[in-house]
Amino acid sequence: MLLQQDVSTNAKCYHCGDACVEDRIVLDDKQFCCNGCKTVFEVLNDNDLCDYYSFEATPGLSQNKERAALFDFLDNTDVCKQLLEYADSEQERVTLSIPNIHCSSCIWLLEHLTRLAPAVISSTTDFGQRKLTVSYHTDQYSLRDLAELLDRIGYTPVINLEQADEHGTRAKTFNKTLLIKLGIAGFCFGNVMLLSFPDYLGISTLEQSYQQTFRWLNLFLSIPVVFYAGSEYFVSAYKSLAQRFANIDVPIAIGVSVLFLRSVYEVVSGIGPGYFDSLVGLIFFLLIGKWFQNRTYEALSFDRDYKSYFPLAIQTKREGGFVSIAVQEIKKGDEVLIRNGELIPADAILIDSKAYIDYSFVTGESAAVEKAKGQYVYAGGKLSGKQGRFIVQKPVSQSYLTSLWNNEAFTRKDQHEKLVDQISQYFTLIIIAISVVAAVYWQLTDPSKTWLVFCSVLIVACPCALALSTPFTTGSILRVLGRNKIYLKNADVVERLQKIDTIVFDKTGTITNVSEKDICFEGEELTLAEQQMIIIAVSSSTHPLSRFVKSLLSNVEASDYSLESFEERVGAGILAQVSGVTVKLGSAAFVGLGASSTDHSASFVYLRIGSNYRGRFVVKNVYRKGLKSVIALLGKKFKLGILSGDSDVERKNLSSFFPKTTPMLFSQKPDDKLNAIKEMQAVGQSVMMVGDGLNDAGALKQSDVGVAVTEDVSTFSPACDAIMHADAFSQFDNFIKLIKRSKYVVYTSFALSLLYNVVGLSVAVSGWLTPLFAAILMPLSSISVVVLTTLLVKFISLKLKL
Amino acid sequence: MSVILVLIITSIVVAVLFLGAFLWAVKSGQYDDTYSPSVRMLFEEKGKVKKDSPPAEPTD
Numbered sequence: 008m009l010l011q012q013d014v015s016t017n018a019k020c021y022h023c024g025d026a027c028v029e030d031r032i033v034l035d036d037k038q039f040c041c042n043g044c045k046t047v048f049e050v051l052n053d054n055d056l057c058d059y060y061s062f063e064a065t066p067g068l069s070q071n072k073e074r075a076a077l078f079d080f081l082d083n084t085d086v087c088k089q090l091l092e093y094a095d096s097e098q099e100r101v102t103l104s105i106p107n108i109h110c111s112s113c114i115w116l117l118e119h120l121t122r123l124a125p126a127v128i129s130s131t132t133d134f135g136q137r138k139l140t141v142s143y144h145t146d147q148y149s150l151r152d153l154a155e156l157l158d159r160i161g162y163t164p165v166i167n168l169e170q171a172d173e174h175g176t177r178a179k180t181f182n183k184t185l186l187i188k189l190g191i192a193g194f195c196f197g198n199v200m201l202l203s204f205p206d207y208l209g210i211s212t213l214e215q216s217y218q219q220t221f222r223w224l225n226l227f228l229s230i231p232v233v234f235y236a237g238s239e240y241f242v243s244a245y246k247s248l249a250q251r252f253a254n255i256d257v258p259i260a261i262g263v264s265v266l267f268l269r270s271v272y273e274v275v276s277g278i279g280p281g282y283f284d285s286l287v288g289l290i291f292f293l294l295i296g297k298w299f300q301n302r303t304y305e306a307l308s309f310d311r312d313y314k315s316y317f318p319l320a321i322q323t324k325r326e327g328g329f330v331s332i333a334v335q336e337i338k339k340g341d342e343v344l345i346r347n348g349e350l351i352p353a354d355a356i357l358i359d360s361k362a363y364i365d366y367s368f369v370t371g372e373s374a375a376v377e378k379a380k381g382q383y384v385y386a387g388g389k390l391s392g393k394q395g396r397f398i399v400q401k402p403v404s405q406s407y408l409t410s411l412w413n414n415e416a417f418t419r420k421d422q423h424e425k426l427v428d429q430i431s432q433y434f435t436l437i438i439i440a441i442s443v444v445a446a447v448y449w450q451l452t453d454p455s456k457t458w459l460v461f462c463s464v465l466i467v468a469c470p471c472a473l474a475l476s477t478p479f480t481t482g483s484i485l486r487v488l489g490r491n492k493i494y495l496k497n498a499d500v501v502e503r504l505q506k507i508d509t510i511v512f513d514k515t516g517t518i519t520n521v522s523e524k525d526i527c528f529e530g531e532e533l534t535l536a537e538q539q540m541i542i543i544a545v546s547s548s549t550h551p552l553s554r555f556v557k558s559l560l561s562n563v564e565a566s567d568y569s570l571e572s573f574e575e576r577v578g579a580g581i582l583a584q585v586s587g588v589t590v591k592l593g594s595a596a597f598v599g600l601g602a603s604s605t606d607h608s609a610s611f612v613y614l615r616i617g618s619n620y621r622g623r624f625v626v627k628n629v630y631r632k633g634l635k636s637v638i639a640l641l642g643k644k645f646k647l648g649i650l651s652g653d654s655d656v657e658r659k660n661l662s663s664f665f666p667k668t669t670p671m672l673f674s675q676k677p678d679d680k681l682n683a684i685k686e687m688q689a690v691g692q693s694v695m696m697v698g699d700g701l702n703d704a705g706a707l708k709q710s711d712v713g714v715a716v717t718e719d720v721s722t723f724s725p726a727c728d729a730i731m732h733a734d735a736f737s738q739f740d741n742f743i744k745l746i747k748r749s750k751y752v753v754y755t756s757f758a759l760s761l762l763y764n765v766v767g768l769s770v771a772v773s774g775w776l777t778p779l780f781a782a783i784l785m786p787l788s789s790i791s792v793v794v795l796t797t798l799l800v801k802f803i804s805l806k807l808k809l
Numbered sequence: 810m811s812v813i814l815v816l817i818i819t820s821i822v823v824a825v826l827f828l829g830a831f832l833w834a835v836k837s838g839q840y841d842d843t844y845s846p847s848v849r850m851l852f853e854e855k856g857k858v859k860k861d862s863p864p865a866e867p868t869d
Contacts, residue, residue: 062848111848118849134844186835194828198821217813224817 022048024065040069047161051116054123059116066112068161077346078158080320080331081151081166089319089333090150090166092140098128100142101150103164105157106719108137117162124148124156139164166319185298192236192291195228199287202228206280207779222274225283233267237290247428253435254428255474261435262469263290269462282466285781289471292789300478300485300498309496309727317352317386317403321345334403346394353386354406355397362395363550364388375550387701392550425502426753427477431470438468445772456774463776467767472760472788477502479793480752483800484745491809492732493742500728503712504746506693510641511684511706513698514651514661517716519628520733526559530614530622537616539566544583544590547573552612553581555626556592580612591615628657633737635664640740642666646692649673650680652702681705701725741807752799756792763788 019026021037022044032039035052039045047067051059059066080086093100108117113132117139120130126148130141139162141153157164202221205214244260247253263286270281323332324342334352337343342358345351351364363375366388375391378384384397386406403409442464449457481498488495495501512518533541542560545553547570571584580593591598591614598615612624641647647669649661655673662671672683680698684706687694696703696710699717704725707713713727716736735742767784770776834840 058853111851114845114848115852118852132845133842134848135842183835183840186840187832190828190831190835194824194831198824202817214813217811220814221817224821 019065020044020067020069021060022065022067023069024067025069043161044069046159050123050160056116056119056122059112062112062115063110066110068107068109077349078151078154078166080318080322081149081154083320083331083333086320086331086333087150093142094145097145098142099145099150100140101153102138102140103154103157103166104137105139105162105164106137107162108132108134108139113162116160120156123160124152127153167317182301185294185301188236189291189294189298192232192287192294195232195236196284196287196291199225199228199284203280203284203778203782207782218280219274219277222280222283225281226271226274229267229270229283229287232287232290233263236294237263240290240293252428253432254425255431255470258431258435258438258468258470259293259474261438261465262471265462265465266469269466280778282778282781285466285778285785288782288786289469289789292471292786293474296475296478296482296793299482309730318350321349321352337399338402339399341399343397343399344394345390345397347390347392349390351384351386351388351390351397352406353399353403354401355384355386355399357382357384357395357397359393359395362390363392365391425477425499427473430473430757434470434473438465441468441768441772449774453774459776460772460774463771463774464768467771467776467781467784468764469785470760470764471785472763472792473757475789475792476753476756476760476796479796480749480756480800483797484749487745487800487804487809488742491738491742492735494730496728500712501746501749503728504695504743505750507645507695507712507743509646509648509687509692509694511648511650511687511694511696511710513680513696513700513703513706514649514657515628515653516699517697517703518631518634520631521718523629524555525627525629526555526624528559528622528624533621535563536566536568537621538563540568540585540588540590540616541592541614542566543568543570543585544573544581544592546570547583548575548581550575550581552610552624552626553592556612556624559624588617589615631733631736637737637739638664641743642669648687650675650683650696650698650703650706652676652680652700677702677705681709684709697731698725738809741809745804745807745809748803749800752796752803755799756796759795760788760792763791 018038020040022039025040032045034045051057091099091101117132118130121127126144128142132139154164202225205221240256240259243256266282266286270283273279273281320331320333322329322344329344337353357378357380360380362378364378365375442461445464446457446461449460481501484501485495538560542563545557568586574582580597583590592612595613598613600613609625609627614621647665649671651673652675658671684694684696694710695712696706697714698707699715707725707727714729714731715725715727716731716733718733
């Protein structure tokens with residue numbers, strides 16, 4: 008929907024649930040908003056698949072939009088080979104990414120594909136990743152047929168260069184290893200606890216013989232935990248020490264090794280039960296913390312580069328006409344044919360007389376740019392309207408836009424020092440100092456206790472609770488934000504966000520809403536007949552402004568006027584002859600008004616019917632909802648900035664609600680944006696970049712935190728640290744407040760865990776640390792930190808109404 | 810051997826079996842997608858429609 012309109016009745020589309028506003032389409036007593044939805048319903052109805060509508064009400068997605076998915080490139084066997092997971096002479100298997108999967112009805116329909124296409128052997132959805140795996144018989148069916156079938160029922164697969172590269176296998180091993188470690192640690196923890204109980208509860212002399220057996224069993228059970236499940240703490244500690252730095256894993260590794268060695272010594276020499284339960288419990292809790300923090304959004308991708316926008320193959324001229332050629336093989340001088348809705352994959356020169364190119368992926372600007380014959384066209388633009396032929400000037404990987412990825416910002420490694428690691432520097436030193444001092448003291452007073460005290464201090468000081476504070480705080484924050492449609496790449500982003508002092512916005516697509524335009528007519532009211540004529544005239548035009556005019560008039564009844572002649576003049580407007588009346592729509596000069604207006608805050612379409620000038624249509628950008636209040640609130644706490652790729656026509660509008668001192672840079676190229684961010688960082692600012700298009704990709708990467716704003720989180724967003732749904736924009740200041748406040752949650756839990764450490768240390772120093780005391784204190788400290796942080800984050804988010 | 814030791818060993822063996830089952834489940838990808846199976850099991854097959862047996866290849 009391009010425009011909000013009064014809905015005459017509250018009829019809802021049976022398929023997608025959108026309001027039915029245009030010509031009513033009724034079939035089987037069911038109403039549809041558009042022919043697309045009706046077609047999907049008919050396909051399903053014919054194949055007895057209407058159960059689709061019984062799992063959820065109006066499960067479909069609106070088909071009322073321009074769709075121009077063309078899959079003829081799938082006829083190219085090389086392209087198919089890149090996509091297929093398995094192929095033999097009889098069947099093929101492929102995994103396709105389908106962002107439209109959103110409910111249980113989708114799963115049902117997609118898993119019953121075989122009813123729509125008998126050649127399909129099986130189809131399985133992966134809801135988390137929004138993927139569909141299909142096997143089919145190759146003799147009756149092809150990948151192209153499959154893609155077209157899915158497109159027809161509203162589940163258009165997204166097939167691009169990136170997927171061909173990774174071949175449908177997303178590395179999930181990390182997550183799996185963590186789960187396995189967690190399982191093993193949990194298993195051992197339970198059994199060790201059980202076997203430790205007799206020692207705590209006291210054991211009768213009769214059963215003394217069991218005691219030693221139980222202790223040995225504990226020893227064996229803790230071996231896989233220390234050497235497998237806990238191995239990463241040793242590795243990380245070693246790595247950080249090699250860099251002469253003590254991160255939080257150093258005291259953990261010291262604690263774990265001392266616990267283990269001391270316990271082994273006690274069991275082997277038969278003097279005590281050891282601390283196996285504390286040891287195993289500690290690692291188990293640490294792993295839980297890691298797992299909780301490791302919240303991933305599988306359906307989202309934070310590392311997209313240009314490859315995920317670019318098509319797999321393109322129509323290229325070879326002897327005997329145009330054939331699909333894989334984009335990597337396109338060379339300078341090739342002639343390519345780009346059709347409506349297709350992306351131009353390489354810098355090229357237009358050889359047809361004109362073409363409209365929509366750079367919204369690149370710049371966020373929705374109005375299509377008109378290009379004339381011989382003009383240079385940058386890669387990344389989407390052709391809208393009539394097809395065009397181009398001569399490629401640079402191969403895909405060296406194009407203007409893709410060369411941005413050669414910038415060092417994209418190879419830079421993240422060197423971010425975590426708060427907890429800063430603390431652990433001092434922590435480690437203090438603990439070692441305390442243990443040495445205590446050992447020396449006991450050596451002088453009671454040498455028999457020296458080693459016990461030395462070990463006890465290192466054991467009890469193991470900063471388990473300290474290490475859990477941040478994971479559970481950030482983990483809870485990630486969940487709260489995810490619920491509000493803002494998705495962070497990982498937990499580190501939360502900490503980096505704390506330091507932000509500058510927020511830089513891109514304009515088009517970020518603070519303006521590309522999909523909506525504010526359009527109105529200025530002039531004497533148009534009669535019904537005039538409106539009907541205008542509709543006829545603009546219907547034949549593919550210019551985006553014509554579409555906006557048409558959408559304004561979409562409520563007007565159909566007429567029987569006929570179009571006698573139609574002419575579209577590049578850069579001027581359209582001239583139509585409707586039932587004998589001349590209708591002229593276009594620039595001021597085109598309709599004979601002389602010079603065009605100097606007011607650049609909006610686009611104008613002037614209208615002349617017959618010999619009368621009738622007025623003009625005004626098309627304005629729409630700012631995102633709540634922008635004013637968000638900017639006002641953020642302006643009090645942060646330095647703001649604007650980096651826009653557009654010319655500065657909207658400077659006046661913007662300065663009305665941005666603070667006076669806000670630097671506004673216009674006409675910025677992608678690498679200008681990147682450099683502007685770099686300059687701010689050079690003077691010590693910590694910058695958050697909020698952008699949306701591919702042209703912001705460099706700036707998003709260079710900034711300390713890059714936030715991508717998008718209307719549809721599962722499809723298009725450049726590489727970034729956070730993806731924000733456009734709906735969440737009005738809450739932006741609240742998100743930042745929540746993250747800023749989470750700092751205090753971490754501080755509070757640090758204080759609590761240090762308090763536990765002080766208690767534990769005083770017991771340990773005085774030589775009273777028993778295994779039972781350790782087994783109670785250590786889990787207690789961990790659990791109370793977990794509960795405290797989770798509740799505090801919940802409390803804060805409730806207060807902020809998130 | 811005393812009965813307690815027998816019981817302890819039995820219990821650990823049983824627990825190891827469950828651990829093994831868990832590891833197998835993780836490795837075979839049963840935790841990859843935790844949503845669709847919960848919905849899939851509620852779908853009713855309508856009488857005459859016969860589904861070819863799908864090849865049971867794990868997708869990982």
